[in-house]
Every structure is written in structure tokens, then in C-alpha cells.
Amino acid sequence: MSLSSSSPASAPVLAEALRDHFQRVILPLWRGPGFNTALHLPYEALSADGTTPLPVVRYRAMACARQLFVFSEANDAAHAHTLFAALQRHFADPLQGGWFYSVDAHGAPLDTHKDLYTHAFVIFACAHYFARFRNQEARDVLHHTSALVETRFAAPDGLLYAALDRPFAAVTGTPIQNPLMHLTEAWLAARNAAPDAAFDQALSRLGQAIARAFVHAPSGCIAELPLGSADNRLEPGHQFEWFWLVHEARGLLAGSGLDEALERAFDFAQRHGIEHATGGIYAALDETGQVLDGTQRIWAQTEYLRALATRGGEAAHNMLPQQIRRFQARFLHANGWVECRAADGMITRAEMPSTTAYHLTTAYAALPRQALR
Template sequence: MFQNLLNSCQNAFFNDILGNWQVHAFDPAKGFSFESMKHNWERNEVGRVRLLTQCRQLYTLSHASLCHQDTVNTSLLAPLFEFIICHYWQDQRWIFSLNDDLDVLDTKTDAYAMAFVLLSFSHYYLATEDKRATQYIKATHDFLQNHMRSEFGGFDECYPLDRQLVRRQNPHMHLLEGYLAAYKATEEPEYKDQIDTLLELARDTFFDPETSTLREFFQSDWSIHPSDGHLIEPGHHFEWIWLLHEANKVSPNPMNLNISKSLWSVASKYGVSDSSGVFNQIHAETYEILDAEKRIWPITEYLKALCVIELKNDEKVKRFEKALAFLKNHYFTNDGRWNEYLDKRDIPKDFPLPGTTTYHIFLGLHEVINWSQTEFTK
């Protein structure tokens, strides 16, 4: 049953969803990915074309070209990379977005988006050996260090600094992901040093040992945000579980694995519905469900966490089967599209197809495929 479900989800994503995106969601003349698509595969103009979206597409196609070669039109890679460096790298830093006509819209430099520059350029380099990618990785790292380091630790949300913004763990989680990829691609010691620094920040600041939860929102000095500090996301708990295990391969530390177990104990108990959907949001102290709707990305992070968390094999396989069945039956459609949101009753909501989502689906299924190949060939 497990293998049949995995094969079905694998075909639905790689052959249908990713195939459709490559055919319909790229501008053939300019080489960029559209920000959003309608369900009839027409471009959905939303007023902006973000660096984040372009980088997530570059990552997905680059990584897939390394591991699932027959599913990727590799001729899309170089034009997309060129589009990114030509349009978003301005005045020696990355800008946030263009408008629908591809004129500059928002010139701030966003820490969250920079994480995906690191991730996507690392995989693009591994896929193409284009050394310019490593040069931009170094320039991105240098800008973060020289212009975005916070006096309280970690990085500012954006440059120029906006002190009104709520500080979040989320950009730092993805920066850890980006630096892990950068270190794997280049073996530069300074990237490993940053991995260690981000892990220390997670242990000391984001992880709350009293509740075994991952806090999301903070004030500038990393104290819990007074109005939003109780809001936590099970999907991010699962994402951190996987990242902590990935980081442990580079920088072993039993404390990181202990934290991953604690995060699992809460997120798997209170963040997953009886049908194996993953709630958007719960309360950090009472574990009450605050948002019972279910976007697609949290269940893909649940799949990744399942790949690494220590469980009895029978329980792990059963959890995989329920989650894959939920993904197949509630999110994937028969016409090569997906449902981005489910309401609290697991009914799909009317919502377009964001260009940022294939990154999540790809990596979730990629990790399960790798796990199954390892587990069933022992």
C-alpha cells in the first residue's frame, strides 16, 4: 500500500504538476516563472514578481534535474538564472520584487528571500557547474554579515532595517537550509560557521523547553512578542525536525536531536488531524487548535519529518500511508493541479496556484522517495 501511494503521488507531482508548471508557467521569451497561475493554467497577475518565487523555481528544477532527470526541461535553468541575476541583483544587493511589467517594485533586501538565493544557487551550481553561482552565494553571505546582522543575534528581517517589523524565526530556519546547501556545494568553512551560529540561536531563542514548542514571533531583542508570541505552526515544527537532522550530518550535536524529539512530541500530537492533515496554527501553551484550515505545505514538511524521526517502522509506515493518502485525495487533482488550501472540514478552497508551492511538494516527496529506497533495500 505504501509503495502504491508513493508511486501515485510521485506521478501526480513529477509528471503532471511539475510538467504543467514547466509548460505553462514560464515566459518563453524572458525565462522567468510567473508568480501565480489560475487553475486553467493562465497567468494570474498579482502585481508583483518576487525574487523568492524565482529562486524557489530555480531550486526545484535544479535539484530535480540532479535526482529525477527525466522530469525536468533543463533548458529552463540557465534563462531563469540569468533572469534572476539581471533583474534582482542591483547595487550589489538583492531587491525584493518587480511588478507585472518587470519594472522594479520593491527595493528592500529581504532575509527570507536571501535564504532561497543560497539554496537555489547552490543546487544550480551542482546541476550546471556555473561558477558564477558560487560567486553570488559569497556576495549574498557577505551582505548578510556586513549589513543585516542584528545586535541581538541573528539577522534583521530586511535592509534597510524596519524596526516596526515583527521578528520571526522563519527567515532563520530557511537561512539554515540555505547555508547547509551552500556548504554542501562549496565546502567553505565560513558557511559551516554560520550553520553553527544559527543552530545556537535556535536552541537558545526559538525553542521553548517549557512547552517543547518552536516560537515564531518576537520583539527586536528576541523576547516573545506580546500579542503574537503564542501563535505557532506545526508545519514549521516538522520543518525544523528535518533541518536539525540534516544539520547534524554537518555539525553533530545531541542537543539538536533532542530538540527534534521534543518538537515531534508536540506537533505530531496536537498539530495533525485524525485524517492526517496538518493544522495551520495551534497555541504554544495550551496546544489548542487556532486555525484548523490546512494549507498544502505543512503536510509536505510532516512527510520530511517522518523520514528522519525515530519511530518503530510499523508506526512510521502507517503514518506515511495516511499522509500520502491525504495528500493524494485532498490536495492533488486529477487534472495535474493542486488545491492550495483546505478549510477546517478538509474541503478545498478556491485559491490560485502559487509559484512558491512546488518547492515544498518536490522536497517532501523527494525525501520520502529517498527514505523508501534506503529502507526497502536494507
């Protein structure tokens, strides 16, 4: 199924075309040329034509985890089992616990620091893998990793450090928004897959801490750095991503004020963060809404689609079909996708990272579906 910029089709029909492209084009890339069959790891990126891996410098645990999520959601048991085994074999730290950030081209540990973003995606991927295939080892991993995060990454005021050295002894990254957002996502997935009051309590504490440290009160936006940090910024894509997370969390974040803040953040990001002629989502704004970075990255476009589909109401309902068409025309092609465009529309990153399939999966899952006949 193909999309036309002049198509009058409804959002469910247009969304089905996106999912069809994903099944026909995207998944085969990462079973085939994007997959190292010797190491059982996804390459970091493929060329724009989808035929050649970029020269290998590293393999990241986060990239493997994201692909584990993608193929679990695709119900590809064989590939998911292979990725789960590879994640443990290459990235689990047998001496200090936790997960290495990366291995080298031969699969040997490369960057051994402990990264909260990475640990969040291990929890997230194992939750989805367990939910789909009921692998008990995955359930054990997600519980163990979650407990480790709460104890070893703990920072003052309910926050968590972004990075620590290999033995968790020295802080190498202070709290920042992005890994905390993905930890929220991971704990939501974990409590859905393996209900446990510990996940609910962790989410409640984290929501309160994020509201105190990151919410820019005038806009409701969640800043990238703690409030008062130099060179802080607001990313429209992250406001749309947070909007979906807070909606999914429902009562778990009650009392934090995040639900009300993200309603206002959605409006702020929609008003200031979109190039309205094309529908492209800018990378970053300042606190007044001025554009700091006009780059349009595919992940931010997918988050806007998901947020529109989630928000509901007549305005979002009417806008969604047009936004799907714009996204398809500007960011998808016969061999895959465009990773980044400049504000003027020029392609600034043509190669396709293995991590992007995660964003496509999450966005497409939220889009409306055609009624069964």
C-alpha cells in the first residue's frame, strides 16, 4: 500500500500504509544486511540504500536492546531469542554487575562505564520480550536490573545519575532528562509485563522528582537539564514523548503535576516547535519558544504522530491524517527512511541507525487501526 500527498484517506488507512512499509522494508533490513550473523548483533547503522553496514567501531547494548524490543513486538521469536542471548553474552558485566555501554568490532568490552540510558533500555526490552514470549530469564533480568538502578544510580532528591564508572564508585554523569524519561518508559513497560508494587512506587517517586527538577513552569515543558543549568533547552520531540508517557501512566504519577504540565507543554511545542509549512518538528527551543536548533530528526516526527493519536479531540483527529502524509513524504522511502533533515529540507543524515526502528515501532503502535470487517 502506498500513500499519496493528495489522498483523502482516513488516519487508520494511512497508518496501515506505514505499518505495511515497516513490515516489507524496515524489518528485513535488520534481519539481513543490518545484522552481524557472527556476533548476533545489529550493526550500528546501514547506508541510505539499505545494503551496506557502516564501518564498525562499536556495538552498543542500548542498540541491541532496542532491536530486541522491535522484534519482540513483531512477534519474531527466533530473532528475539537470538538478540536476548547476545545482549547477555556481550554486555552483562560478570564482575561488577550491570551492563557495559559498548563492545568493540570483535565483541570485546570497549566502553565499560555504567550508563542509565542503557540500563533503562535493558529493562524496557526485557519487559516487552517477557510479555510476548514469557521467558522467565528475561523477567529475572528486568527485576534485577531495576533493583540495581534504584540502588547504584541513586542521586539526591529522588533523581538518578546519568552515568557511573564500571564499579559504580564514581559519578561521571549528573542527572539529565533523557535517561530519566526512558527509565519512566521502562518501568511502565515492566509493571505492565510483570506487575509489582515496586514499579508503581518507583514511578511515583521518579515523577515527583522530575516535576521538581525539570519542569519549566511558564511552558509546562520538561527541560533537558535541571532548571537553572547553563545552556538549557526544550526539545519539542521530548514534550510529545512525555505527553504519551504521562497519558500511559495515568494515576501512577498523580500528585506530581506532570499531567497538567504536559498538556501545556504539548501546546507550547505545537505552537513553537513545528515548521508549519512542512510539519517538521524542530530539534530544540529556548524557554521563550525561539528555535535553537532547526534540525528535523525522524524520532521527533514519530513522537508527534504518537502524541496526536493519543491526545484525541477534534483538532488532533483532523490534523493526524495530514501529519501522517507529511511524515511519509519527507522521512520514508523505498529503501527505508531519512534520519535527519535541515530546516531547509536538505538531508543532513542519510544513513539509517539501528536504533530508529524502535521509534517507528512505538509510533505506529499508537496510530489508529481500521475496523475489522
